[in-house]
Amino acid sequence: MKRTILAAVSTAALLSSSAAYAGPEAEVLHWWTSGGEAKSVAVLQQEFADNGGTWTDMPVAGGGGDAAMTALRARVLSGNAPTAVQLKGPAIQEWYEEGVLADISAVAEAEGWADVLPASIAGHMKCEDIWCAAPVNVHRVDWIWANAQVLADNDIDMPTTWDEFNAAAQKLQAAGVIPLAHGGQAWQDATVFETVVLGLGGPDFYQQALVDLDPAALTSDTMVQVFDQMRTLRGFVDPNFSGRDWNLATAMVMNGEAAFQIMGDWAKGEFLAAGKTPGQDFLCASTPGDGFLYNVDSFAMFAVDGDDKQAGQQLLAKLIVGPSFQKVFNLNKGSIPARVDVALDEFDQCAHLSAKEMTSSSEGGSLLPSYAHGMALRGAQSGAITDVVTAHFNSDMSSADAVQMLADAVANSY
Ligand code: GAL
Numbered sequence: 001m002k003r004t005i006l007a008a009v010s011t012a013a014l015l016s017s018s019a020a021y022a023g024p025e026a027e028v029l030h031w032w033t034s035g036g037e038a039k040s041v042a043v044l045q046q047e048f049a050d051n052g053g054t055w056t057d058m059p060v061a062g063g064g065g066d067a068a069m070t071a072l073r074a075r076v077l078s079g080n081a082p083t084a085v086q087l088k089g090p091a092i093q094e095w096y097e098e099g100v101l102a103d104i105s106a107v108a109e110a111e112g113w114a115d116v117l118p119a120s121i122a123g124h125m126k127c128e129d130i131w132c133a134a135p136v137n138v139h140r141v142d143w144i145w146a147n148a149q150v151l152a153d154n155d156i157d158m159p160t161t162w163d164e165f166n167a168a169a170q171k172l173q174a175a176g177v178i179p180l181a182h183g184g185q186a187w188q189d190a191t192v193f194e195t196v197v198l199g200l201g202g203p204d205f206y207q208q209a210l211v212d213l214d215p216a217a218l219t220s221d222t223m224v225q226v227f228d229q230m231r232t233l234r235g236f237v238d239p240n241f242s243g244r245d246w247n248l249a250t251a252m253v254m255n256g257e258a259a260f261q262i263m264g265d266w267a268k269g270e271f272l273a274a275g276k277t278p279g280q281d282f283l284c285a286s287t288p289g290d291g292f293l294y295n296v297d298s299f300a301m302f303a304v305d306g307d308d309k310q311a312g313q314q315l316l317a318k319l320i321v322g323p324s325f326q327k328v329f330n331l332n333k334g335s336i337p338a339r340v341d342v343a344l345d346e347f348d349q350c351a352h353l354s355a356k357e358m359t360s361s362s363e364g365g366s367l368l369p370s371y372a373h374g375m376a377l378r379g380a381q382s383g384a385i386t387d388v389v390t391a392h393f394n395s396d397m398s399s400a401d402a403v404q405m406l407a408d409a410v411a412n413s414y
Contacts, residue, residue: 036269062189137335181258199289203366227399268334
């Protein structure tokens with residue numbers, strides 16, 4: 001008798017679950033809300049819909065994703081995690097350690113991710129021995145963007161050293177042009193700071209200071225010079241920079257109000273979305289010095305119940321790493337594909353430069369993770385550094401005090 005009831009119950013459950021199955025669905029938390037970003041994420045929404053998926057969008061505005069990560073924590077703590085989340089770097093492993101990520105190894109293996117992703121990128125997508133995230137792209141952080149006309153009008157070439165940058169900025173300032181478009185948000189200060197660390201200190205110094213957190217590097221004379229240069233850069237920013245979003249700073253370069261912006265190549269997505277042409281309307285060059293700071297966007301799936309949601313996660317993971325998405329998305333986003341087998345013919349000269357220098361820096365040992373974009377350090381450590389960088393940038397703190405504060409903040413962050 002008991003067996004019959006159980007069988008009946010499970011048959012009913014099966015029937016009701018198959019009757020209720022409405023196809024793959026995903027609630028996707030991301031911070032892609034600027035013009036270029038929104039255009040890019042729309043590519044994924046469209047592909048998901050074309051493959052029978054239902055997408056619930058959860059955009060959380062705020063460049064760099066700080067607000068999105070706060071929203072994520074609130075959702076997970078309330079036991080209601082979104083199914084797919086824009087998540088990257090060591091934060092992926094931090095969430096995995098909390099036991100809340102789904103294993104997407106079945107998709108990764110079926111799709112042969114190990115054969116099409118560089119080992120350095122694949123490493124970020126693994127949690128112990130499982131695949132726990134799907135990579136979207138490779139953004140480069142250490143870029144300078146410039147308004148071509150403004151530089152031509154002022155007889156200025158793209159700077160190749162920080163001294164040249166400073167000289168160009170002084171000339172522009174004298175001519176009444178804002179030299180550096182900058183948004184005063186902590187993550188943007190950190191973005192500029194890490195390019196100065198790389199440029200003035202070189203790749204080995206960057207590794208020691210911002211990846212290994214070596215106290216000797218953090219308190220070195222080189223780090224004092226880095227803060228000196230940050231103070232110099234502060235003088236090239238207009239008085240209204242505080243709190244400005246990064247894409248509004250990009251717009252200042254676009255419309256000729258400012259000459260330069262130091263920002264990752266998501267800024268190129270803004271120029272492109274506005275119909276601007278690289279090499280003609282705007283120029284791109286790596287920030288002075290050797291090396292390449294990478295920032296790989298990726299999505300992690302959170303462990304959720306429900307066939308629809310789980311099917312949505314599998315579909316999303318598959319599409320994200322698929323060759324067609326990797327091409328179209330990255331043409332819009334300003335980045336280059338994470339897959340090595342996507343042809344770059346349709347990509348512009350900045351993307352070609354990025355791909356070329358990613359390969360050469362990888363061979364030369366100077367392909368380095370961006371600390372400012374969460375690729376190098378765990379949240380507590382990167383947060384401690386950014387607090388000091390932004391406190392220095394927004395005050396008259398001396399460089400000597402800043403390095404001491406930096407070393408102390410890092411030491412206290414564990
Ligand atoms: C980065 C992210 C990019 C871009 C940028 C500005 O952290 O990796 O994709 O969106 O923030 O929001």
